Amino acid sequence: MRLDGVFLCACLPLAAQPPSRDLADLNWMEVRELVPAKIQTVLLPTGTLEAHGVINNGADATAPLALARAMAPKLNALVAPVVPYGVTGSLDAFAGGFTIGEAAYRAYLGDVLAGLARIGFRNLIVVNGHGGPQTAILNELAEKTGREHRVRTLVANWWAHCSDVTLKVFGEDGGHAGWNETAFIQAIDPKLVRRERLSAVTETPRQAEGAWSAYPFPSPIILYQPGQGHPRFDQAKADVYFKAVVEKMTALVADSIDKWDQAGIFK
Numbered sequence: 001m002r003l004d005g006v007f008l009c010a011c012l013p014l015a016a017q018p019p020s021r022d023l024a025d026l027n028w029m030e031v032r033e034l035v036p037a038k039i040q041t042v043l044l045p046t047g048t049l050e051a052h053g054v055i056n057n058g059a060d061a062t063a064p065l066a067l068a069r070a071m072a073p074k075l076n077a078l079v080a081p082v083v084p085y086g087v088t089g090s091l092d093a094f095a096g097g098f099t100i101g102e103a104a105y106r107a108y109l110g111d112v113l114a115g116l117a118r119i120g121f122r123n124l125i126v127v128n129g130h131g132g133p134q135t136a137i138l139n140e141l142a143e144k145t146g147r148e149h150r151v152r153t154l155v156a157n158w159w160a161h162c163s164d165v166t167l168k169v170f171g172e173d174g175g176h177a178g179w180n181e182t183a184f185i186q187a188i189d190p191k192l193v194r195r196e197r198l199s200a201v202t203e204t205p206r207q208a209e210g211a212w213s214a215y216p217f218p219s220p221i222i223l224y225q226p227g228q229g230h231p232r233f234d235q236a237k238a239d240v241y242f243k244a245v246v247e248k249m250t251a252l253v254a255d256s257i258d259k260w261d262q263a264g265i266f267k
């Protein structure tokens with residue numbers, strides 16, 4: 001008995017290790033065995049194509065995908081294929097970016113979320129890389145999917161949820177394509193940061209609500225506070241930041257799942 005107990009304890013975590021944490025890298029037999037019997041959580045990274053100062057136009061997909069892959073083993077989750085196109089908005093005039101119309105985005109993402117629920121995941125976690133109207137649509141769709149499919153959903157905007165981490169690591173607030181987001185990409189792949197081009201890139205502080213509106217927005221770097229968040233390129237700080245964001249985002253998801261479980265919701 002005692003030996004059996006030890007045997008089981010030692011083997012259960014190993015048995016729970018899937019051949020891959022990327023949903024699209026598993027075959028149908030593996031998914032059938034894993035979901036929902038062994039894995040109930042899926043992380044869906046969502047991004048867009050948008051100018052980002054001196055980092056890649058796909059940064060809003062690069063960031064949540066790397067984040068989700070770092071979070072998945074800690075949460076016993078799978079990572080759904082990233083949705084790289086999104087609702088870019090007023091920076092879509094800069095070269096290489098564009099906007100998916102809201103109706104098309106809503107319809108497509110609604111089907112993606114419903115599809116993940118249909119696979120059998122109980123916890124649908126959107127790891128979102130792009131804000132504004134995209135976040136509003138995702139929030140709405142996630143709630144609708146949760147209600148209709150009786151699944152738990154969470155939409156997390158990493159840069160906003162981790163703004164305290166930004167202040168702690170860099171000693172100042174960040175910005176769109178500011179030091180924080182640039183550092184996050186630098187931690188993932190320093191080759192995506194073209195620091196030598198920074199002098200050619202303008203920055204504009206985010207306007208106060210209702211103060212003004214411009215199309216296109218004049219700069220691809222949008223500072224949350226005037227005079228704060230100018231990109232600098234400190235690899236050590238970037239690595240610390242990435243790790244701290246992974247920890248805080250993982251804690252948010254783990255805590256939410258724990259509370260849903262405790263409340264017996266949609267079990």
Ligand SMILES: [Zn+2]
Nearest residue numbers: 059060129177
């Ligand atoms: Zn971004």
